[in-house]
Amino acid sequence: MNERRALGLGLSAVLLWSTVATAFKLTLAEFSPIQMLTIASMVSALALLVICTLQGKLPLVISTFLANPWYYLLLGLINPLAYYLILFKAYALLPASQAQAINYSWAITLTLMAAVFLGQTIRKQDWIACALSYFGVVVIATQGDVLGMQFESPLGVGLALLSTLLWAGYWILNTKNQADPVVGVLLGFVIAIPFAIALSVYEGAPWQHISPQGWTAVTYVGLFEMGITFVLWLSALKNTRNTARISNLIFASPFISLILLSTIIGEAIHPTTLIGLVLIIAGLVVQQVKRRSKPLATEKA
16 A cells, blocks of 8 residues: 555546536537537547556456446446536536536435435435535525525536436446446446447537637546546555545545636636535535445545
């Protein structure tokens, strides 16, 4: 175990995840959600293929898929295909600060879905965490008009919440997956790419207007939201004896992200977004009380 290395890897992952909301908005200025998903998935698959090659895991890719092809097909259709397509559409409809904060409630969604599908017990503090986090979502979505329940974009809010269901469902399906996690994620992208290309062709959105800055932005998303950062996070957890300390780094990500959104693309951060995000984070902290010593390796912003 190398605690300094683990901390460095964990911080690197958190800082990179903190930039993706800004990168999403910059990319969506030129790409449609399905175009963005198609190119980012290709970039991510290529990056993970290189990583698997360097780690000597390339021979595992085909054997892992053939061991359970329908299972990996289902996983790939959920994530990245459906999850990111819906998440990108939510970002297209909402301010990035709102979409990111609502999506961050996925860990609470996971607790509820684990109780339904895995038979896990929901503790008292889990219910408190749910109440805090989903109240935070309502505060963000209504911009503080909780009693009026007026949403700027009901569809955008609905899609952001749906993305949390898909992400949580994906990791519930992964609970019994014994395959190498990097190989499993690579397979998801390889499976999703043909479907993404087909949807992109069906949509018929033009490509010729996209600028070099747009191509740079979508490449960044593919590398640092979908690909390399996941490997950094897994490596951080593998190199530490104190997984709780590394996992808690993720709580800084959404606040750093708000700063970047404000400074880089000039997005106005509504005060209620910050209040709602604090409520969501408070719920996640409450949820961690006396939680198992080794948290899920899937935590993300």
